[in-house]
Amino acid sequence: MTSLGRVLIIAGSDSGGGAGIQADIKTVTALGGYAATAVTAVTVQNTLGVSGVHPIPVEIVEAQARAVLDDIGADAIKTGMLGGRAVVEATARILDSAPGVPAVIDPVMLAKGGASLLAADAVQAVKALLVPRAALLTPNAPEAEALTGLGIATTDDLRRAGEALLAAGAAAVLMKGGHVPGERVVDILMTPAGETAFEGERIETRHTHGTGCTLASACATGLAQGLPLTDAVARAWAYVHEALLHAPGFGRGHGPLDHAWPLRGRA
Template identity: 45%
Template sequence: MTLTSIPIALTIAGSDSGGGAGIQADLRTFAFHRVHGASAITCVTAQNTLGVSRVDALPSAAVAAQIQAVVQDIGVQAAKTGMLLNQEIIATVSEQVAACKIVNLVVDPVMVSRTGAQLIDDSAIAVLRSHLIPQAAILTPNRYEAQLLSGLEILTLEDMQAASEKIFELGAKSVLVKGGGMSGELRGVDVWFDGNACETLTTQVVNTPHTHGTGCTLSAAIAANLALGKDLRSAVHLAKSYVTTALKYSLAIGKGQGPVGHFFPLLLSDS
């Protein structure tokens, strides 16, 4: 049997040679949701469970060509962005999203790591704020990214809520402030704001050191659910549930921090 109609989701992100995050995590997540995954690679990293040893950016023209090739032929029902690396690539992606009329855009800002290290320079962040974020259906910053975007220090749930409302003013249709970097009772608690409702999202806390790729996986799962026709709120809830289960089946591979288990249904079927 040949399927002639299937949702398409596009990931615009970097490649992770270790397979735990980036486009590799995104494509696995799309496949789990029975959504065909397409990709536009922005940079190539040499990394494993111990860290990143090299990053090479692709020319912005190559990034634009990849997006155009996908949209012009097979179309896109939803898209997500991950590591865009520099000002030129961010500007190009922003232009292509507008020119190709890409809807259901999930922006994972990938500006600051979960440990607080800034990953892109200030000029790139400025373009992200002014050009890409206003086109987003949802923005998914972690704690430190939310602090940078809102200008607020985030220590409490009330801080997360205030930050989500402040970030919303940048133009995204909704904001999900992620609590993976929070401590104590707030660990894993997220806050969602769409301009009307501010909702606190909680799930079971999974105690595992193998959490590589959780941010990529969450944003990809939101995009996949949007491609399937789910509304924003439902897409967020379903994506959070998917990540929680994937964390339960995380992979203890390599000598460092392993990735979440994107293919846990196959692991379950073998048990």
Template identity: 45%
Template sequence: MSDVQQARSRVARALTIAGSDSGGGAGIQADLKTFTVLNVYGMSALTAITAQNTLGVHGIFNLPLEAIELQIDAVATDLGVDAVKTGMLSQVPIIETVARKIKQHNIPNLVVDPVMVAKGGAKLLEDSSQQALIDHLIPLATVITPNLPEAEVLINREIKTVEDMKEAARRIHDFGAKYVVVKGGHLEGDALDILFDGQTFEQYVSPRHETKHTHGTGCTFSAAITAELAKGTPIREAVATAKEFITCAIRDTLGLGAGHGPTNHWAYNNRHKN
């Protein structure tokens, strides 16, 4: 067995295809931190560069399609990919390119985080791109992880109750994803997420921790699922680990910045060391 084959046989590898967050709380920075904490080798393909901090997004610069293609090609043809997640894909051509490359390289375990709006309110997905997400990317997904506002956009319907969340999961599953996780963090009460496999629902509940430091929660949650899938963890256990990971990250805040600060990506490991 070659050195490359030996390395591939013992290291779980996860790729994030997403935007860069200069503040480090979301995007590829959050994804790579999460992969590392969960003992997975992380790789990245940037789709955009954003200038942002805890107070908001101050600039968005999409990368050329060729740059996105070459990054994915470089990783897939040499290091290999056990799981991949997508984050900020703001334009139709970017979504189409990423979907084509995932199919071309037969990359398994696709986690789609349908990033639409930054925590500070800046739009990260153009309106014209929403249908492209449904048409090209969601049918390839092992799991898609919308929060309530994202789910409302995808199904064009308000979500106010747990039953509404279940109906949203059914409708999004019809788009072709194998599994759907609808995150209920925007509802009152405990933080409830729902996993739907096309037939049955499973609920994941954690106490709500009131804090403004929640920037990058969606990226981190979906990255944790991706890391676990890369290691071969079954989906229900992967979601459970991601739920614990993000709960720790929100609870043990770092307190950085004057606005919506980042979560604490070390918190999960710190808890498990004690």
């Protein structure tokens, strides 16, 4: 039987509930884990897009994380929207203060509607400070392009970018293929020891808000519960697939997933 699994999430709030801290908490809970948070920003958003971002002072972000680690502890740490270089630097300090706790780094840069969620000068900080600290890095194609400078249009391009990110210090990378054209979606888990592909038919839906946050949090939950990396990613991938299929249809834009489908016995 897996352990409860404590996941500390360092990310921004999504008022629409589909992505960010809200999606992370729902995901960790649905998979039987325990979610704690350090909120980096409060966003004003819904399925139509982001209309406002209010950053939380960096000292408060760091204090939230340290309060959790000093008392409750964590079995995994997951990062999402960090916003700026100072928070990236604080996150690196937080990770260093929790040796042995695996970090799942989701290098969030853009909202689904296109709004920027990471300052330009922070991209290099993510590459220099967080990629080498990642037990698992989960970039989509545009994020991988920004981190590596490589163009990505095919699955082979995903692999080349993944190799570059492994060379930059990540222990493992989950290269997400949702932005790569084709009838099938291929995500590739890459480690220095080899790769595992996760492949399925593309689900044609506009209800994809929060898929990246959800996948990364599901992976972090598996690691927190003691699952081997490949098993944690496989369970996370299957969870997101079903959450997409059962999306409730809310909103007029990019709608949310159904994070709670396992609690309703759907399959």
